[in-house]
Amino acid sequence: MPLIDSLNTFRASVAEANGFIALAFQQDASGAYVLPQNQRDFISDSAFLKLFIAWETFLEHSFIKYMLGEPSILGTVIVRYVQPIDEQHAHKLLIGTQKYVDWSNPDIVKRLCNLFFDRANPFDTFISSMMTDLFDLKTVRNAAAHLTSTTRQQLDSVGTRRLRRPCVNLNVSDFIFAVDPLSATGDTILTTYLNKLDVGAEGISNA
Structure with a gap:
C-alpha cells in the first residue's frame, strides 16, 4: 500500500471519529441534547482514542514503508540505514529486544527515525x-483510556497551560471541546490538535 493510501486511511479514520462525536452531540428540535452527559462523554472519549490510534497506526505504516525504500507521495526516496527483506522483518527491526514500539512517545519515534534514516528525514x-x-495528546489519551487521580492531575496540568486558566478535575470532553484561546477563528482544542496532526501526516507522507 503506497504512502498516499496510508495518509488517506488516517484521514478517513479522523473523519469517522469526528462523525461519532457529531452523533453524540445531536440535538432535538428544542435544542436539547438527545444523549445524556455520561453517554456523550463516553462516546467522545472513545472517539478520541480512535483518533490517537489512527495517528499511531499512520506513524507505524509510514515508517515501515520508508524502511522498505518506498518513495514519498512526491517521489522522494529518503536515505535509510537499514534494508529489511520484507514488512515482517521491518517490524522485527523496529521492535528489537522490546515487546512493542511505543508510537505514542515522540521521543522514541525521534530516536528510531534517526537510527534508521539519515538526519534529513521527515519524521525528525x-x-x-x-x-x-x-x-x-498522549496525556489526553491516557485520561480517556483510564481516568485516575494521576491521569486527571496530568490532564489538569495540560488544561491549565492550554486554556490559560486554572483547571481542576477536568475531564477529556471539557478539555478537547473547549475553545482554543490561541485560535483566531474560535476552533476547539481538538480541532487545533487535529489540524496539526494532519499537517504532520501530510508532511511525513510528502517528505
Missing part, C-alpha cells in the same frame, strides 16, 4: 515541530 522534522502537542 515534523515530530520535532510537534513535540509539545504530541505529549499533550
Whole structure:
C-alpha cells in the first residue's frame, strides 16, 4: 500500500471519529441534547482514542514503508540505514529486544527515525515541530483510556497551560471541546490538535 493510501486511511479514520462525536452531540428540535452527559462523554472519549490510534497506526505504516525504500507521495526516496527483506522483518527491526514500539512517545519515534534514516528525514522534522502537542495528546489519551487521580492531575496540568486558566478535575470532553484561546477563528482544542496532526501526516507522507 503506497504512502498516499496510508495518509488517506488516517484521514478517513479522523473523519469517522469526528462523525461519532457529531452523533453524540445531536440535538432535538428544542435544542436539547438527545444523549445524556455520561453517554456523550463516553462516546467522545472513545472517539478520541480512535483518533490517537489512527495517528499511531499512520506513524507505524509510514515508517515501515520508508524502511522498505518506498518513495514519498512526491517521489522522494529518503536515505535509510537499514534494508529489511520484507514488512515482517521491518517490524522485527523496529521492535528489537522490546515487546512493542511505543508510537505514542515522540521521543522514541525521534530516536528510531534517526537510527534508521539519515538526519534529513521527515519524521525528525515534523515530530520535532510537534513535540509539545504530541505529549499533550498522549496525556489526553491516557485520561480517556483510564481516568485516575494521576491521569486527571496530568490532564489538569495540560488544561491549565492550554486554556490559560486554572483547571481542576477536568475531564477529556471539557478539555478537547473547549475553545482554543490561541485560535483566531474560535476552533476547539481538538480541532487545533487535529489540524496539526494532519499537517504532520501530510508532511511525513510528502517528505
